[in-house]
Amino acid sequence: MIKENLNEIQNKIEYSLLKRTVTADSNSVKLIAVTKNHEVADMQEAIEAGVLSIGENRIQEAISKAATLDREVEWHLLGHLQTNKVKQAVHLFDMIHSVDSKKIAVEINKEAKKINKIQDVLLQVNIAKEESKFGIYAEDLPDLLRDVDQMESLHVCGLMTIAPICDNLEEVRPIFKNMFHLYTDMKQHKFEKTDLKWLSMGMSHDYTAAIEEGANMVRIGTAIFGPRQY
Numbered sequence: 726m727i728k729e730n731l732n733e734i735q736n737k738i739e740y741s742l743l744k745r746t747v748t749a750d751s752n753s754v755k756l757i758a759v760t761k762n763h764e765v766a767d768m769q770e771a772i773e774a775g776v777l778s779i780g781e782n783r784i785q786e787a788i789s790k791a792a793t794l795d796r797e798v799e800w801h802l803l804g805h806l807q808t809n810k811v812k813q814a815v816h817l818f819d820m821i822h823s824v825d826s827k828k829i830a831v832e833i834n835k836e837a838k839k840i841n842k843i844q845d846v847l848l849q850v851n852i853a854k855e856e857s858k859f860g861i862y863a864e865d866l867p868d869l870l871r872d873v874d875q876m877e878s879l880h881v882c883g884l885m886t887i888a889p890i891c892d893n894l895e896e897v898r899p900i901f902k903n904m905f906h907l908y909t910d911m912k913q914h915k916f917e918k919t920d921l922k923w924l925s926m927g928m929s930h931d932y933t934a935a936i937e938e939g940a941n942m943v944r945i946g947t948a949i950f951g952p953r954q955y
Contacts, residue, residue: 727767728774731943734932738943740881741936751941755923757801759946761786765793767950771908772796780822784810787817803944805859812836820845822885822925822944825861830873837878844878847885847925852904858887863907867914874916881916883923883942884908894934901926905939 738754757780768790781787782804802818806829814821815836824830824846837844846923848869851860861869865948866884868871869905873881887905891897925942927935930944 726951727770727949731771731774731776734945734948737933738936744937745939746937747939749905749939749941750922753941754936755942757803757925757942757944758949759803759944760790761926761946761949763946763950764836765790768794769796771949772798776949780946784813784817787812789950791817791871793844806833808832813842815840815842820882822846822847823849823859824881825849825851825859825869827869827872830869830876830879834876834878842878843880845880846873846880847883847923848873848881849885850884850907852886852907853889853900855889860886863903866907866911870911870914870916870919872918881919881921883921883925884911885923885925885942887928888926888931890930893933897931898938900933900939901935901938908939 742752757770757778758776759780761782778799778801780801787800799819800817802814802821803825806814806821806823808829811832816832816871821833821844833844849860850866851858851862854862873879888897888900904926912921923942924940926940927943929945929948932945935943
């Protein structure tokens with residue numbers, strides 16, 4: 726079932742790329758398989774079917790799975806990161822998607838420096854200004870980018886957003902459009918180290934619209950694994 730789901734998702738990704746109307750740097754999409762509350766056996770099945778990148782929301786769950794998963798994969802932290810979990814996050818994750826303040830960036834930089842690591846991060850933008858979600862507002866992004874660009878053990882390699890959940894994909898499309906415009910605007914800025922390669926937006930319910938509007942990274946769980954096991 727997981728292999729079949731992945732094949733269907735890949736077909737939809739390719740079709741969405743054909744429907745893309747914006748001019749993007751990349752005509753490919755990186756898939757992050759979101760494995761929160763899913764068993765290691767399911768993760769292994771997904772990896773055998775071609776998944777290269779695993780996304781987790783909770784650090785402790787990721788640590789437990791990483792200890793038993795006998796596969797080489799990229800680990801991505803998708804959930805909000807608290808300062809007291811930064812050390813563990815830096816040791817495990819190849820990329821942290823949820824940097825939304827100078828404070829958390831400073832802590833990540835400090836812990837990465839201790840182990841001589843350059844930590845890849847995405848800056849999380851609350852493009853719709855939802856009070857229930859984390860993320861920096863668009864107008865504050867340039868200042869945060871400039872600050873993080875000066876941190877020697879951090880590498881900003883893109884932006885991430887979580888769009889509002891809408892019944893109709895057309896309702897969320899303007900959010901993705903706004904995020905893509907912000908992304909392209911930020912790419913025009915001159916930075917020393919920052920390389921905005923990735924625009925991460927789109928999940929199981931809206932990834933096709935996100936790709937059509939310029940996403941080159943999507944985070945998909947339910948469409949691969951089915952409903953979460955609680």
